[in-house]
Amino acid sequence: MGARIVPASEGMAEAVQRIRAGELVAFPTETVYGLGANALDAEAVAGIFAAKSRPSTNPLIVHIADIKAVTPLVAAWPELASELAAKFWPGPLTLVVGRSNAVPDSATAGGSTVGLRVPSHPVALQLLRETNLPIAAPSANRSEEVSPTTAQHVADSLGPWVDDLLILDGGSCTVGLESTVVDVSVTPPHLLRHGMVTRAQLEAVAGRIIRGATAQEASIARSPGMTTRHYSPQTPLILLPAKRFLSQLQPTDGLIYYTDQIAWPLQHLIRLPDTPEQYAAGLYSALRDMDQSGVQRIVVEMPPVAPDGWAAIHDRLRRAAAPPER
Ligand code: TXA
Ligand code: MG
Numbered sequence: 584m585g586a587r588i589v590p591a592s593e594g595m596a597e598a599v600q601r602i603r604a605g606e607l608v609a610f611p612t613e614t615v616y617g618l619g620a621n622a623l624d625a626e627a628v629a630g631i632f633a634a635k636s637r638p639s640t641n642p643l644i645v646h647i648a649d650i651k652a653v654t655p656l657v658a659a660w661p662e663l664a665s666e667l668a669a670k671f672w673p674g675p676l677t678l679v680v681g682r683s684n685a686v687p688d689s690a691t692a693g694g695s696t697v698g699l700r701v702p703s704h705p706v707a708l709q710l711l712r713e714t715n716l717p718i719a720a721p722s723a724n725r726s727e728e729v730s731p732t733t734a735q736h737v738a739d740s741l742g743p744w745v746d747d748l749l750i751l752d753g754g755s756c757t758v759g760l761e762s763t764v765v766d767v768s769v770t771p772p773h774l775l776r777h778g779m780v781t782r783a784q785l786e787a788v789a790g791r792i793i794r795g796a797t798a799q800e801a802s803i804a805r806s807p808g809m810t811t812r813h814y815s816p817q818t819p820l821i822l823l824p825a826k827r828f829l830s831q832l833q834p835t836d837g838l839i840y841y842t843d844q845i846a847w848p849l850q851h852l853i854r855l856p857d858t859p860e861q862y863a864a865g866l867y868s869a870l871r872d873m874d875q876s877g878v879q880r881i882v883v884e885m886p887p888v889a890p891d892g893w894a895a896i897h898d899r900l901r902r903a904a905a906p907p908e909r
Contacts, residue, residue: 617720
């Protein structure tokens, strides 16, 4: 067991060779680190599920180098998909479309659709170009843990579970939250997961978008991206507006806040920036740091409700605060 963190420029050749050989490689994207395998190789894809202990009902996102790579993977490519791709790729948007038979069942949880994304991180793009393969990659963490935004997070999460995992180090992820997922195989499209490409940005291109799973997705299996609890630290987490801190904070709490008002008398404090983009980029590191600090409870200052840019942050925090389902 164990993981090896290697600067991306040094490890690229080995990473390419490993992906081509059907092995796993962890690599940076602009959203979070991914645990990648050749998306066309059912056995390699099965390795991802084993490493993460991921339920087989949860489909993977398939990463591609550019829009030309879509063709062999899809059964249909709606005009709207082209418009959204033109506007948001490379970038943190996943498009769910009808899939072709080239994509193994394991990658799509047996469903008739596939999620596709062109990432913008140069290391991810280089890996995709040099392998000349589509790469299936969920976030590089054990199932239900907070997604990794540094190479060290990946090593902490998967190191104990994967034998000799190669992790390409590309620094901290700049977006910091998982991609927005939109199903464009149906009309109107469905927003399956909030991300830093916002609903308003999507609707400016696509018109009205419905929030939540389609009837088909809801009737098959709910994917963890859509269940309530996900992205969770081990330590209990609550969300509180700053005006309630005074009456509710306890000395053993850790506080993640963004408004700069009072020096709270706590040992464990993390202040995040007050713009949604910068807040999102720091959130998962803050949750991991608090989780390891030994605090009894993580108190997170309720972020602003508006504007639109905070929606994905609210979504992840609400899930992290939800009590375990099982
Ligand atoms: O930003 C990201 O999307 C990162 C990086 C590595 O690209 N990946 C990521 O993957 O977050 P993962 O596996 O942790 O989340 C993928 C989620 C699934 O849980 C599911 O909700 C949705 O994407 N998804 C993928 N394919 C789908 C499909 N065919 N139909 C419906 N939902 C799908
Ligand atoms: Mg994930």
